[in-house]
Amino acid sequence: MRYRTLIVAVALTAASLTSANPAGATTGETVAIGLRPGVSAAATVAALDADPAVRVLASDTNDQLGAVTVTVTGDAFRALAGDPGVDYVEPVPVARVDRTPNDPLQSQQWGNRVIGSPAAWDVTTGSADVTVAVVDTGVTAVSELAGRVLPGYDFVNDDADPTDDHGHGTMSASLIAAAGDDGAGLAGLCWTCRILPVKVLDAGGSGGHDDIAQGIVYAVDHGADVINLSLGGPASSQILSDAVTYATDRGVLVVASAGNDGVTTPSYPAAYPTAVAVAGSTETDTRQEWSNHGSDWVDVAAPGVNVAQGRDGGRYWFTGTSSAAPMVSGVAALGLSARPGTTAAQLRSAIETTAVPVGSWVADGRVDAAKTVSTLLAIDAPPPAVGWSSPAASTTPRRGKISVVAAATGATRVELLRAGRVVGVDTAAPWTFTFDSAGLNGSHTLTLRATGPAGDTRTANRTIVLDNTAPKISKVRVSRSGSTVTITPSVRDDSGIQQVKAVVTAGAKKVTLTASKSPWALKWKPGTRKATTPVTITVTDRAGNTTTHKIKIKP
Structure with missing residues (x-):
């Protein structure tokens, strides 16, 4: 044991902290919304506020980062799920200095x-x-x-x-x-x-x-x-x-x-x-x-x-x-x-x-x-576990808004990420998300990240093939053989063609023709019809994207 007298001279200034919210004001959660290029922050905030289950209390735009932060009551994550103009939605964590007591010594x-x-x-x-x-x-x-x-x-x-x-x-x-x-x-x-x-x-x-x-x-x-x-x-x-x-x-x-x-x-x-x-x-x-x-x-x-x-x-x-x-x-x-x-x-x-x-x-x-x-x-807390319920693993291309369901245990929070960015958050089971794939093509890896009560995380990946590009029709060839007219469009799509359909409008009568394999030949028997006949050709690729093309068949 060793000790000696401690002589100190300390000046202590005490500062009181006043809440920024006036008495009785409603408080909410602050979330950051990442915006895709060309999307208006004001329009996004207005759309969010229009949701009857959400009330926007405040907003602040960061043009340099392409983001807007909003303070809301209600579930902003679900309200913005699937919004094509939104790249990500995430809660805004609070950072603070470590707690320092006000004891003079x-x-x-x-x-x-x-x-x-x-x-x-x-x-x-x-x-x-x-x-x-x-x-x-x-x-x-x-x-x-x-x-x-x-x-x-x-x-x-x-x-x-x-x-x-x-x-x-x-x-x-x-x-x-x-x-x-x-x-x-x-x-x-x-x-x-x-x-x-x-x-x-x-x-x-x-x-x-x-x-x-x-x-x-x-x-x-x-x-x-x-x-x-x-x-x-x-x-x-x-x-x-x-x-x-x-x-x-x-x-x-x-x-x-x-x-x-x-x-x-x-x-x-x-x-x-x-x-x-x-x-x-x-x-x-x-x-x-x-x-x-x-x-x-x-x-x-x-x-x-x-x-x-x-x-x-x-x-x-x-x-x-x-x-x-x-x-x-x-x-x-x-x-x-x-x-x-x-x-x-x-x-x-x-x-x-x-x-x-x-x-x-x-x-x-x-x-x-x-x-x-x-x-x-x-x-106290076993590590969380997370897996994919849907979509199932498949090479079939997908498009547009994709429903994602996670299977998670021991988690307090599950996030959906693409390219390292959070694109969806859920804080309770069932862990569901809507991923808007608009503008994305090819293979992409989505990540589910579960966080446990102790802050530890586990992830599960799934690679999906995206196709948000419509098939192309370069030309349509029309030929006749006897009483049969054959309509053959030249079509192309990176993920493959699922179906070619033509609707022939013959006066008051409409005839639907389909083909499910190349060379996509559609055969129509005009009978005794002599008038010019409009035809609408629709091509659908394996992801469900469609392109239409209209022609007229002359007598």
Whole structure:
């Protein structure tokens, strides 16, 4: 343990934020609409607003990007599905700076910044359902911990008053749970979690393994989720080892400081395999020179110089692995807050596997709060699955508006993409889209992208053949043989001709002639008709595109 008085002079300016929407105003979702060349943004917005199920609250055009953003109530995605002038529709995500609390000393708490606490606070700032036991010199309910210090026990004096008579335990607790964003003092890791004070060290900062072991068991039996042990020494004992095992066997994570002698000699209880051993790191992720180390027994590192609140209410620089361990315990508490029900094994794995590599002086690296939280959230949600229900895989060309149906499970959102651009979004089953293929020809790959609740994605591709070009009729040859007139159009289409049809208007009578294979000869018997006869020829390709051509047959 090392600490010294912290003297600060901070000017804090508080700014209030006023909503841009007046009281009672209706809010909506903001979406971006990509427009195809030549399409009017104003016309598209007007058409959207004309939909009785949609109300446009505001719009803003970006001519350079060929897009318009609109704020709407109602389902703009369905309203614009299949609109030939719309290239894509997508929600407008909101980007914001990572949450920074307004505590005056936060700017000096470089440890919070280094381990990614602001990004973790964007997800959770803690939970009153999470309890961290500080097994130490006791804890005094100073201002940063007010209302969140539970009744505990003093194993040094054998009474129910675990008030801190040294200062070390209170500083450890404040790193874990000092109230954040309250305009005063400092910000701990888990702003709303509770502290269980267990006094096992005396006023001089020393205590026997028997009292420490009893304190660990007490913490487990009184609901601790995490136990912080900012204490230790080179000697091991069976009673202390058994107490740490007692905790981990019952699903409690034990975090312990590695010691401050600058050596590789193991320190206990940190060196017990069931505990998470924590070394002290610098602002640049190097080892603090005084920190014990060794990748064979030290698991992770954490900032070893932090601002803490002492038992007298003052703020101090708290230095040592005794300061680093509470940073890890605080990260663990945030992880449990984000994902209730996390096991101790899952929590430890998340802390260790997401640690940032810092060198061979620790096994895993420097702890990362944001990555720990996101990894734990991902455990809750199995990855989504997505596949194609329709259209079926086929080489038959398609045209115009194409109905797409996805088969997805475990998804909160499914998108349809072409050429990397989102052309449709659905947020609930049945996952349906209308893809407007106007102007597209040849083979194109469409992608369905499903996003799960943890943000992970899965995709499924389908290649379809598009033909939005009508067949061509270059000329029509008319020949006679006896009483039969043969009409033979010369036709061409890249995807193939499906049918050639001719409608012969002979006075009040119409005769329909069809041919389904080359040479597309249409035979008509005019009988005794002597008048000029109009004929409309319609050619249909395999995708359903048609071309008509009119001729007149003279007698």
